[in-house]
Amino acid sequence: MATTAAKRPPLTLLDPKVLASLSNLELVAKAVVEGFVIGLHRSPKFGFSQEFVEYRAYGEGDDPRYIDWNVYARTDKTYIKRFLGETNSHLMIMLDASASMGFSSTGVSKLQFGKYLGASLAYMSSRQHDAVGAMVFAEEVLDYRPPMSRSGSLQGVIHTLDKAQPEQGTQMNKPMTRFREHIKRRGLVAVISDFYCDVQELMDNVRPLAVQGQDVILFHLLDPDELNPHIKESTLYEDMETGHSIEVSPLFMNQEYRARIEAHIAAIREASSGMNADHVLINTGEPLDKALHSYLTFREKRG
Amino acid sequence: MPMLMTPLFLLGFLGLALPWWLHRLETQTTEREKFATTRFLEASKKRIHIQRKLKYLLLMALRMAFLALLAFAFARPVLFDIDSFTASEDTTHHVLVLDTSFSMHEGDKLATAQQIATTILNKMGSDDIASVYSASTGVNTLAEPSADTAELLALIGSVEADKGRLDLGTMVSNLNGLIEESPGNIVLHVISDFQQTSQALRFADMIPDVINDRPVTLDIQQVVTGNRANDTIETVVVENRNSVIASVRSFNVAADSTEARQVELSINGVAQQQLPLSVTASGVQLVEFRDVAFAEGDNKVDIRLTPNDGFPDDDLRHTVFDNAPPAPVLLLTEDTASLGVTYITAALETAPRGYVVEPVNIADFDARVMQRYPWLIVEDLGSATSGLEAALRDYINGGGSVLAAAGPRTTALDTLPVLGNPIGTAQLGPNGRPLTLQITRIDTSHPVLSESSGWSSVNVRTVPVAASPEDRVLIAQNADSPVLIEQSIGAGRLLLFTSSFDNSASDLPVKPVFVTFMAEAARYLSNEQLLVKQQITDSYLQLAQSGGASGQVVDPDGETLLSLQDTTRNQDVLLNKTGYYQVFTPAGEVLVAVNPDIRESDLTLMPAQTLQNWQNAVSGTCVGTACRAPAETGEAEPSTTTGAETSEEIAVWKFFLILLALLVLAESLLGNRYLNLKTGTVS
Numbered sequence: 006m007a008t009t010a011a012k013r014p015p016l017t018l019l020d021p022k023v024l025a026s027l028s029n030l031e032l033v034a035k036a037v038v039e040g041f042v043i044g045l046h047r048s049p050k051f052g053f054s055q056e057f058v059e060y061r062a063y064g065e066g067d068d069p070r071y072i073d074w075n076v077y078a079r080t081d082k083t084y085i086k087r088f089l090g091e092t093n094s095h096l097m098i099m100l101d102a103s104a105s106m107g108f109s110s111t112g113v114s115k116l117q118f119g120k121y122l123g124a125s126l127a128y129m130s131s132r133q134h135d136a137v138g139a140m141v142f143a144e145e146v147l148d149y150r151p152p153m154s155r156s157g158s159l160q161g162v163i164h165t166l167d168k169a170q171p172e173q174g175t176q177m178n179k180p181m182t183r184f185r186e187h188i189k190r191r192g193l194v195a196v197i198s199d200f201y202c203d204v205q206e207l208m209d210n211v212r213p214l215a216v217q218g219q220d221v222i223l224f225h226l227l228d229p230d231e232l233n234p235h236i237k238e239s240t241l242y243e244d245m246e247t248g249h250s251i252e253v254s255p256l257f258m259n260q261e262y263r264a265r266i267e268a269h270i271a272a273i274r275e276a277s278s279g280m281n282a283d284h285v286l287i288n289t290g291e292p293l294d295k296a297l298h299s300y301l302t303f304r305e306k307r308g
Numbered sequence: 309m310p311m312l313m314t315p316l317f318l319l320g321f322l323g324l325a326l327p328w329w330l331h332r333l334e335t336q337t338t339e340r341e342k343f344a345t346t347r348f349l350e351a352s353k354k355r356i357h358i359q360r361k362l363k364y365l366l367l368m369a370l371r372m373a374f375l376a377l378l379a380f381a382f383a384r385p386v387l388f389d390i391d392s393f394t395a396s397e398d399t400t401h402h403v404l405v406l407d408t409s410f411s412m413h414e415g416d417k418l419a420t421a422q423q424i425a426t427t428i429l430n431k432m433g434s435d436d437i438a439s440v441y442s443a444s445t446g447v448n449t450l451a452e453p454s455a456d457t458a459e460l461l462a463l464i465g466s467v468e469a470d471k472g473r474l475d476l477g478t479m480v481s482n483l484n485g486l487i488e489e490s491p492g493n494i495v496l497h498v499i500s501d502f503q504q505t506s507q508a509l510r511f512a513d514m515i516p517d518v519i520n521d522r523p524v525t526l527d528i529q530q531v532v533t534g535n536r537a538n539d540t541i542e543t544v545v546v547e548n549r550n551s552v553i554a555s556v557r558s559f560n561v562a563a564d565s566t567e568a569r570q571v572e573l574s575i576n577g578v579a580q581q582q583l584p585l586s587v588t589a590s591g592v593q594l595v596e597f598r599d600v601a602f603a604e605g606d607n608k609v610d611i612r613l614t615p616n617d618g619f620p621d622d623d624l625r626h627t628v629f630d631n632a633p634p635a636p637v638l639l640l641t642e643d644t645a646s647l648g649v650t651y652i653t654a655a656l657e658t659a660p661r662g663y664v665v666e667p668v669n670i671a672d673f674d675a676r677v678m679q680r681y682p683w684l685i686v687e688d689l690g691s692a693t694s695g696l697e698a699a700l701r702d703y704i705n706g707g708g709s710v711l712a713a714a715g716p717r718t719t720a721l722d723t724l725p726v727l728g729n730p731i732g733t734a735q736l737g738p739n740g741r742p743l744t745l746q747i748t749r750i751d752t753s754h755p756v757l758s759e760s761s762g763w764s765s766v767n768v769r770t771v772p773v774a775a776s777p778e779d780r781v782l783i784a785q786n787a788d789s790p791v792l793i794e795q796s797i798g799a800g801r802l803l804l805f806t807s808s809f810d811n812s813a814s815d816l817p818v819k820p821v822f823v824t825f826m827a828e829a830a831r832y833l834s835n836e837q838l839l840v841k842q843q844i845t846d847s848y849l850q851l852a853q854s855g856g857a858s859g860q861v862v863d864p865d866g867e868t869l870l871s872l873q874d875t876t877r878n879q880d881v882l883l884n885k886t887g888y889y890q891v892f893t894p895a896g897e898v899l900v901a902v903n904p905d906i907r908e909s910d911l912t913l914m915p916a917q918t919l920q921n922w923q924n925a926v927s928g929t930c931v932g933t934a935c936r937a938p939a940e941t942g943e944a945e946p947s948t949t950t951g952a953e954t955s956e957e958i959a960v961w962k963f964f965l966i967l968l969a970l971l972v973l974a975e976s977l978l979g980n981r982y983l984n985l986k987t988g989t990v991s
Contacts (some may be wrong), residue, residue: 108344115344201345231344239352242343250340254352265348 030167031160034124037293038132061085068154094192095136095152097219098123099180100166101198103143104246107171110230111290116171118289119197119226122296123166126195129297131159136192139165142180143173151187169228174246175202181210191218196298199226200273201246208276221282222303225273229290231266234258320379327371331364370975374968381964399492401453401488402428402438405483406467407500407531409444409474410845410908414501414538414619418469421499425464428497428529429457437492440464443500444472445846447482453490455733471845471886473905474500477508484517496926499529502914505907515925526926528919532911535560536618539569539587540909541611541625549631552597554611559910561590567617574610576603581784585613600632606841606899608888622909626887626901628841634662635834638677638684640670640696648687648713648810651817652826659827675699683708683833687809688715689725697725705798711834714771715808724773726802727795732772735789744769745785754782754794756803756828762821768814770806803829841898844905849881849889859893864902 015269063072063083069247071085100123106116129138131154139162150158150165184194194214200207200223213223236255243250253262270286277284285299343349374702402423412418425440430884432438438460440451451463458859473613479498487494496516500506508514529558552573561567567587573580581597606628615622637656641649644667656663669678676682677698686692689712692700704726718724721731733741747763757763763783768791775781782803783792793804807813816822843849851859857877861869864887870879883889889900 105344108342199344201347229346241339241340242346242349244346245342245344247346249346249347251346251351253349257350257352261350262348269348 029225030120030124031128031163033121034128034163037121037297038128039127045178067136068134072256095138095154096126096130096192096193096195097152097184097188098126098139098162098166099138099184099194099196099198100141100169100177101143101196101200102141102147102169102171103173103175103199103201104171105175105199106226107202108228108231108245109289110228113289114171115199115226115228115289116169118287118293120166120169120297121196122224122226122287122293123197124163125293125297127159127162127166129300130193137162138188140180140184141165141169142176144176145173145179146183148170149183149187152192171245175200177202177207177210181214185213188219192219192220193223193303194219196221197224197226199231200269204269204272204276207273208280211277211282212280215280215282220303221277221280222300223273223277223282223284224296224299225264225270225284225286226289227270227286229288232263232288234262317379317382320382321376323375323379324372327368327375331368344503354935367975367978370971370978374971374975377964377968377971381961381968400433400436401487401490401492401494402432402436403490403494403496404428404438404440404464404489405443405447405479405496405498405500406440406450406464407444407474407498407506408442408467408469408472409500409506410469410471410621410904411474411501411503411619412469412531413621413672414536414911415532417501417531418467421529422464422467424499424529424531425497426461428527429460429464432457433838434761439490441483441486442467443474443479443482443498444470445474445478447470447479447486449486462668471884471904473844473846473908474503474506475508476506477510477513480508480516488517493525495525495527497527499531501532501911502528502530502912502919503908504914505910506910507914507918511925514922524926526848526923528923530771530913530919532913535913536911538619538622538909538911539562539567539613539617540619540622541613542592542906544609544611544625544627545630546600546602546609546627546629549602550598552600552609552611552629554595554597554625556585556587556593556595556613557906557909558590558593560912561587562987563589569617570614571609572612572614573597573600574608574612575600576608577610602629605632606630608899608901614855619909619911622904625903628888628899628901630661630841632662634664635830636681637663637665637830639665639667639687640673640682640684640692641667641687642670642691642717644669646687646809646810646895647812648715648817651811651822652685652809655817656824656830658823659830661827661831663830670696675703678703678708679706681708682835683709683830684711686712688713688716688717689804690718690721692725695937699718700726701797704800704802707799710802711805711829711833712802713805714810715774715810715813719771724804726797727776727793727804728795729776729779730774732774734769735773738801740756742769745789747783747791748786749781749784751780751782753779756792756825756832757782759828760821760824762819765787766814766816766819766821768807768816770813773804801833803833804991841900843883843900843902845884845886845902847883847902849879849883849891849900851879851881851891851893859891861892862890864888 063069063085067085070160072083073086076082093176098295100116100119102116107114109115109117125201127139128141129289130137134154136152136154137158139148139150140146141148148165148169152163194209211221211223236253236258238257239248239252239254241252274284276288283301283303287296287297345801349684351991406421406425408418412421429438435455437453437455438457439449439453440460440463442448442450451460452469454460476498483496504945516526537558537560539556539558541554544554545553545555547553554571554573556571565588569585569587570582571585572582580600583595583597585593585595587593599821607630609629611625611627616623624820632659639649639652643649649667653665653667656665665685670686671691671694675696684703686700700710712726714724718731719734723730737743747766747768750757750763752758768785770785770789770791772788773790773793774788775793776795778795779790781790781792782794784790789806791806793806795802795804807816809817811817816825820925851861859870861879861881863869864885869881881889883900883902885903886904889901889902893899
């Protein structure tokens with residue numbers, strides 16, 4: 006027993022299995038971000054601060070609480086205080102809730118992992134006073150909350166993410182069109198999905214966002230069993246989205262399938278880099294550190 | 309063991325390889341799981357390959373055990389008694405058959421037979437076995453095949469003769485079934501007096517079957533050497549209710565001998581008369597006792613020959629004479645001097661039972677008188693007034709029975725009185741007159757018609773009465789023209805003859821069948837039991853159920869034969885004692901006299917040549933070398949097997965079936981458990 010425990014990686018607050026024990030998604034987000042931030046203090050590169058830097062003009066969507074009323078009294082103009090680390094941006098979290106996101110071999114499904122990730126991103130952005138919105142989609146838009154930085158908007162976003170259930174297939178066309186129709190302002194777009202769709206279709210829908218000036222990051226969630234399947238006997242697999250059944254041999258699953266899924270991932274990565282979007286492959290069996298690190302790196306790159 | 313070597317069993321045992329083979333096979337359709345997407349998957353070809361390692365060993369063991377038990381169960385295995393002995397094909401099986409028929413009472417025949425049987429058993433080889441049977445009317449097993457000589461000897465000493473008759477054909481037929489499983493070479497010792505009358509009608513019936521392709525050797529042991537003289541009472545007839553004629557038959561009387569004997573008559577146990585008889589030759593002599601007085605009802609008539617001869621048991625003959633007064637029968641008619649009354653009266657008065665017909669004019673009839681009679685006759689049902697019709701219906705409802713005819717009065721009616729059946733229009737012939745047709749259909753299962761014959765020659769012009777669903781049509785001309793109908797009303801019944809009892813509408817009254825019909829109808833309607841009062845031993849007395857009871861029987865020794873429960877059902881009572889059986893039926897007490905078969909009294913023996921022919925014929929039943937009996941030739945047949953058990957066998961295949969059922973249950977549970985282990989998990 007001691008040997009087994011020694012080989013097993015230590016459980017942290019960012020471990021999805023640990024997070025699954027927390028029933029409140031907001032609590033999950035807070036635990037993830039706080040735990041993640043504690044780890045970051047060792048690094049001088051990243052940091053959050055409330056130190057005042059400058060004023061900027063109030064714009065639509067800004068939280069009125071941050072208006073400097075003293076300046077308003079003196080100048081009759083509304084200005085908002087900017088602090089160190091504040092990016093004055095908004096974040097749109099697009100969560101795929103298709104049926105395939107319900108797959109799990111670890112106890113935490115991809116959708117559940119996506120909720121943790123989305124909530125953590127929202128919490129993190131909220132701390133930086135960014136406006137945060139959320140869109141849950143599958144073949145069409147299932148739920149939508151526009152980006153806002155007002156008080157209570159974080160809870161609204163987390164609630165939107167929390168009530169998502171795996172259903173339908175995956176269609177990027179409708180959600181992206183809807184997004185383009187409603188979001189005109191530049192910002193960050195985090196797409197959390199397993200991207201079981203045609204690569205060309207995906208890029209055809211993401212490219213307009215990049216053209217629009219949005220900074221897009223694709224969180225590509227895959228289960229460990231999807232990345233490295235291990236079967237010993239022939240298995241009849243049933244597609245969770247279409248219900249189609251197919252009988253697969255162990256030989257195919259261990260060799261040909263892996264090559265195909267890797268080719269798919271590579272195709273998405275290549276296509277996303279071609280349109281200046283970030284692609285982050287995330288194994289849902291691993292802690293959320295990688296995803297949050299990728300996000301911060303992404304933000305840093307985009308200024 | 310030989311059963312386990314049969315090809316079919318071995319083939320079934322090969323089936324054990326099937327589970328072993330199946331458990332080495334692996335197919336690709338065993339698991340089913342959900343997967344995020346199948347867009348990167350490719351269907352594999354269904355392949356079956358053989359694994360080096362067996363899977364699910366416990367399940368395989370259960371399945372192999374199942375098949376093994378199934379194969380064993382079909383082999384019908386048996387367990388043998390621990391005390392059993394074995395007999396090889398070299399073993400000689402002595403089948404001792406002792407004649408215990410009535411004739412063996414004569415002289416010292418039975419003692420001689422026992423002595424012969426004892427001698428045979430004492431000479432039996434150490435490896436031999438013997439079984440003992442008694443043969444009379446049937447064959448009874450006294451001792452199963454056994455090597456225990458002491459036990460068999462004790463059994464032989466206790467054998468007693470009975471009152472039955474031996475028929476050698478019946479005996480051999482019964483023995484065939486009893487010894488067909490015998491493992492050894494059979495030597496059939498028949499110990500008998502071999503009366504000529506015991507020879508089967510067909511000689512071939514006396515040839516035993518070939519048992520297991522091995523010889524059957526016939527050993528004839530005759531207990532007497534010559535024909536013996538014997539006198540017996542053959543028949544007893546009572547005439548005119550006051551004289552008894554006895555027929556005395558003598559067998560094998562020497563030409564020059566004269567024997568003086570007395571013939572005694574006893575009525576109900578009281579000696580009445582004694583007449584001398586001089587026997588000088590074989591044949592029949594009649595002895596008539598006159599002015600004999602009988603009591604009313606059944607009388608026990610015993611005829612005895614004195615002094616006793618060498619076979620005293622057949623010197624007494626029992627007879628029952630029914631001295632019951634003629635029963636009165638009420639006949640309702642419009643004309644007491646009509647032709648119909650004459651025919652009815654004549655028929656009933658000549659019936660064996662004897663009836664006195666009391667014709668009464670229907671117009672003067674007082675219906676209250678009806679209750680005195682168990683049954684009555686209505687010459688023309690159509691002549692019944694409404695008052696009489698109601699009285700008749702009440703009478704039948706109360707248990708009375710009526711025999712009615714449909715005379716000219718009935719023809720004029722639309723509805724049949726009492727029964728209510730509609731009356732149609734008569735069928736007319738080409739000349740415009742009603743048709744007279746022959747009988748075409750008779751229900752001979754009915755008691756009234758079971759004994760009568762000759763109906764097909766009867767021509768009847770019927771009144772067109774339509775039978776109702778409640779009616780039982782006993783005689784008909786065609787489907788629409790019933791001749792005799794029975795309908796039960798309440799506790800009684802009515803028999804309707806759809807024509808008249810005079811010869812104006814039918815020729816029935818002038819046919820012989822009319823007398824039989826009237827006698828049987830009278831017996832049936834008066835509820836009398838149809839009992840044959842003279843029987844021979846080992847015959848059966850049939851007691852038919854009537855009114856919820858059949859009857860009770862007391863044998864000649866005064867013992868009650870039937871339990872209380874048996875008295876409510878139909879019974880066949882075996883009459884195996886001589887004397888008088890008292891039969892108590894719902895209709896009253898009846899006596900039945902039982903005597904031995906007269907053929908047992910003929911002590912003439914089968915000719916020696918016939919016996920020799922029989923023996924030769926039995927020897928010829930085997931073909932080739934197999935016919936040689938080891939007991940005679942001294943040769944031993946080569947033994948092909950170590951031995952065959954002849955003891956009590958206990959079938960164990962039933963237990964195998966129970967085990968099979970348990971195995972099926974265990975296999976299902978275990979197989980289901982393996983299936984559960986293979987189920988995939990999806991969140």
